[in-house]
Amino acid sequence: MALHRGDDLDDDFMPDETVALSEDEGFGSLIGDQDDIGKLLSADEEEDAESSTERTKTFLEKKRKRREKEKERKAKESSQRIGEPPLRGVASPTMISEYLSTMQAKSFSKMSALELQDRQIPETSIMDTTTWTGSRKLDTLVVFIVQAVPSLHTRLMQKTKSFGAPTLLFLTGAALRAADVTRTLKNKTLQGEKGAGVAKLFAKHCKLEDHTSYLKKTKIGSAVGTPGRVGKLLCNSGEDVNALSVSALTHIVLDMSYHDAKQRCLLDIPETRDEVFKMVLGAPQVMERLKAGKIHIVLF
Numbered sequence: 179m180a181l182h183r184g185d186d187l188d189d190d191f192m193p194d195e196t197v198a199l200s201e202d203e204g205f206g207s208l209i210g211d212q213d214d215i216g217k218l219l220s221a222d223e224e225e226d227a228e229s230s231t232e233r234t235k236t237f238l239e240k241k242r243k244r245r246e247k248e249k250e251r252k253a254k255e256s257s258q259r260i261g262e263p264p265l266r267g268v269a270s271p272t273m274i275s276e277y278l279s280t281m282q283a284k285s286f287s288k289m290s291a292l293e294l295q296d297r298q299i300p301e302t303s304i305m306d307t308t309t310w311t312g313s314r315k316l317d318t319l320v321v322f323i324v325q326a327v328p329s330l331h332t333r334l335m336q337k338t339k340s341f342g343a344p345t346l347l348f349l350t351g352a353a354l355r356a357a358d359v360t361r362t363l364k365n366k367t368l369q370g371e372k373g374a375g376v377a378k379l380f381a382k383h384c385k386l387e388d389h390t391s392y393l394k395k396t397k398i399g400s401a402v403g404t405p406g407r408v409g410k411l412l413c414n415s416g417e418d419v420n421a422l423s424v425s426a427l428t429h430i431v432l433d434m435s436y437h438d439a440k441q442r443c444l445l446d447i448p449e450t451r452d453e454v455f456k457m458v459l460g461a462p463q464v465m466e467r468l469k470a471g472k473i474h475i476v477l478f
Contacts, residue, residue: 271304274477278304281445285455297460303468305429305476314435314478316358320365327476330429334399335370342393343423344377344401349408349454350433351444353382359402359433369399379403379411379422386410390421405450409457412464424463424473431476 269277278299286294310326312318324331333345348363350356356378363376377398379389389411401408401422411422432454434443445451458464459475467473 270308271301271306274304274475275299275301278475281451282455284448285452297455297465299459299468299475300471302471303474305474307476316362316435319359319362319478320367322478323368327429330476331368333428334368335373337372338374338397338399338426340423340425341395341397342421343426344398345426346400346429346431347408347427347458348400348402348431348433349405349444349458350402350436351404351438351442351447351450352436353380353404355433355436356380356402356404363400363402374399377401377403379407381407393421393423405444405453405458409453409461412461413457424461424467427464427467427473429474429476430459430464431478434477 275298279294282297282299283289283294286297289297305327307322307326310322312321314322323334330346336345338345346363348356348359350359357380360376360378374397377389377393377396377400378384379401380403386407389407393411408422412424432444434445437443438447445454459468464473468475
C-alpha cells in the first residue's frame with residue numbers, strides 16, 4: 179500500500195468548499211465566544227459594584243438605626259433621672275415602693291437585705307395618686323391636693339390642737355423652693371377658715387434654736403422644709419425633744435417635681451437622699467407611724 183504524506187498532495191490541490199466553510203466558522207465562533215466572555219465579565223463587575231453599593235447602604239442604615247436606639251436609650255435614662263414615672267407619682271404604689279426601696283438601699287449601702295427590709299416603707303403607706311392626670315407643678319399643687327389627696331385636704335381645714343404638730347410635712351431640696359411652696363400652701367382653698375399656718379423649716383437665714391422655739395409655741399397645719407433641717411428638728415435630744423411633733427402627722431410629700439441646675443430631683447442628690455431616709459423617714463417616731471399606716475407618703 180502506498181503511504182501519502184502532506185508533501186504528496188498535488189500542487190494544484192484545492193480544499194473542498196464545505197471544509198473551508200467549516201474552518202471559517204470555527205474561527206469566527208472563537209472570536210464570538212471571546213466577546214461573550216468579555217460581556218459576562220463586565221456584567222459581573224457591574225454586579226459586584228452594585229453589590230458593594232448595597233452593602234454600603236445596608237451598613238449605613240444599620241449604623242443610623244444604632245445611633246437612633248442609643249439616642250432613645252439616653253433620652254429614656256434622662257427622663258427617668260429628672261422625674262418621669264414612677265418619680266412623679268404617676269405609677270402604682272407597688273412601683274413607687276420598689277423605687278423607694280432602691281433609693282433607700284443606696285443610703286444604707288452597708289446594711290444587709292434583712293436589715294433593709296426592716297426599714298422598708300410599706301406599700302400600704304404610699305398614696306395612690308394615679309387618678310391625677312394633670313401636671314405636677316407648683317401652680318397645680320393646691321388642686322392636686324384637693325383632688326388627688328382629699329383626706330389631706332380635709333385635715334388641713336381642721337383646727338390644730340397641739341404646738342409644732344403639723345398634719346402635712348412637705349420635703350423639698352432647696353430653701354428657695356421651700357419658700358415658694360410655703361406661699362402656695364397658705365392658699366385659703368386648702369386652709370379654709372380654721373386651718374393653721376405653714377412653717378418654713380430650712381437652714382438659710384434661720385438658726386436651729388430659732389425654729390425650735392417657734393415650733394414650741396406655734397400651732398401649724400403644714401411644715402415645709404429641707405430634709406436636713408427637718409431631720410434635725412425630729413431628732414433633737416434633751417429639752418428640745420419633739421420640737422417638731424409627729425402626733426398629728428398624716429402625710430409626707432416628697433417634692434419630686436423640683437430639679438436643681440443639674441436636673442437632679444430630691445432623691446438623686448446623695449446628701450439629700452441620705453437625709454430623707456436616715457433623718458426623716460428613718461426617725462423612729464416616723465417609721466413607727468409609717469408601719470402602723472398612720473402616715474402616708476405622697477410623691478408630687
